[in-house]
Amino acid sequence: MRFKAQIHNIHTFTKLTASLNSLGPLAWLKLSDEQVCFTIIPEQGTQVWAVLSIDTIFDTYAVQSAANNVINLEVPLGPLNRALKSALNATSAQIRLTKKDNIPLLALTIATTSSNNAYSAFPTSGSRDDDTMFDAQSGGSRETVITQEVPVRVLAPDTVSGLHEPQTREPDVHIILPPLMQLKSISDRFTKLALAGARTSSGAAATRTRLDMAANMHGCLRMSIKTDAMSISSVWTDLANPELDPSQVANGDIGIAEHPSTRMKLLGSADGRSEEGWASVRIDGKDWAKVMSVGRLGGRVIACFCHEHALILYVYLPTDGGEDESVLTYYISSYSA
Template sequence: MRFRASIQNIHTFTKFTASLATLGHIAWVRLDEKDVRFTVIPEQGTQVWSVLSIDTIFETYTIQSAAPDNTINLEVPLAPLQRALKSAQNAVAANIRLTKKDNIPLLSVTITTQTMSSSAPPGTNGHASSDEPNSTGFGTGEEFREESVDFFGARQDRETLVTQDVPVRVLAPASVEGLHEPRCREPDVHIVLPNLMQLKGISDRFTKLAMTTKGASKSGFGSAVSGPKLELSGNMHGCLRLVLNTDAMRINSLWTGLENPELDPSQVVDGEEGLANHPSTRMKAVGDSSGQSEEGWATVRVEGRDWGRVLSVGRLGGRVIACFCHEHALILYVFLNGDEPGGGDSVLTYYISSYAT
């Protein structure tokens, strides 16, 4: 069993692992010849199923195992991996490989850094002098002593290697074959979300406000166990609404003019006929683009702090499509920026269950 790769997009890889680490401590990582998959399944909260094309984060990539497609399954602690990658932010090169020390499997991250050093003979401080110095630092005669260039403190580049080891578990194929993405019905609404960092800022303010009001603690929206709930709604006319509703207050933020992507009939069961009967088609027939009509909205209720952690993926950029299954679940598809090598082939999928009222 072998795995070794050079990391070409260290910033993307670091921000990606940081966004996952906010949602869970452990990731199931599947490596094979086709792609790289990171899956986080916490006991409570949002699940993440991500598929990254190899060249999204790696340059050279070597993998070998006895499993089909040379698959290797690992259980990886996210916080140590994030720390190892964060230390490589200013590296000139970074590599990752699967190895073993004292019979413990490890992901070893090797970082190459470059430092500058200078040297000068003792007592000179890098300044030229003559046999008969005066106040200008030069002798009064016309002849000057010649010195080597090292005398002036030649700069030298030096490379330093640093290796950080992340303990992992190698999983047998049989132990992960039963894992699969949650199954959801066809969405009622699909809409492109606004800038996630803007949405996160507003969501976090709503959550903090709910936690500081007495009314929130008396309602189901602010229990100490799960925290304040936020109500998120969308329609098929480009509208998104975020609501905080407690015994003490009701406040909301509304976005209009967002995009509702067209569905591809070839990707819908029964093609054109299936598209005509799709839930989102029926939702589009009601409501309007002003956001004032109460018809045609699909709504889910999310735990505020968990939702804020989900939105941290906004640091990666990219296009995000939210699919609403009314009163059931919210599914986010995060497509990484196309300007990253291979980014168009990489998608992170977030499954968020809706809380009951």
């Protein structure tokens, strides 16, 4: 098998692996001719199924294998992210699948160029070669090439054949979220206040908090937290509820007319005061904060609420052409009351 690619968007790749690493240490990486997929399925917490167009991250790209040109790898996200960070200021970066001592590796080869400013920072005393002295005085530059190696595990097709995205019912509410970093800031503050209040009232340190997230089909989103000591909430209005695409819904226009979100749109109001028409879920505050780290990638986020069952986030990554071609899907289960 063979995989080799030139990385053209190192910043997006680095932010993506950092965000995924917050949810789990290992990812299933699926490389194919059509796309690149990252999947995280932790024992507890949020699942992530990321489907990326090849040109979101890579420039030249080649993958070959006996299994229909598909390669499945188990990748440690921490080491991969640290390797990518070292390439943030690189003039070029290439990644390939290789082996050393019969251990499969993702080898990241990074080329950097140092200007004469770097050389002039050398101490004036001590030994250094004539070439370095010449480069500094003539205003030249020098290229440095380093290779970072990340051990991986090659997965047989049978090993991953049974892995599939979670099955969920049709959402009751779908809404475009405000900027995720804004949501993260507020949810972090809510969580800290709840933990502090629980510690004060019980005398023992609490470890978990539950956030109540709710939305309606009139552009309203509500985040709240309630404990024995406090109850706080924040409400957003004038958000967008995207229209359903008949081609993506079973039975087309008839399916849309019978869709749960269509029925929910007949309930509630745009000011958020009515208690009708809201779909809600209860999620773990710390887990939610980890999910929100994907906000550093930008792009629009559509949240789908399956009332008291699950929250699904679709994070669409912007491309150079302005089209949403890559999507990260987060499956967050709701806790019972």
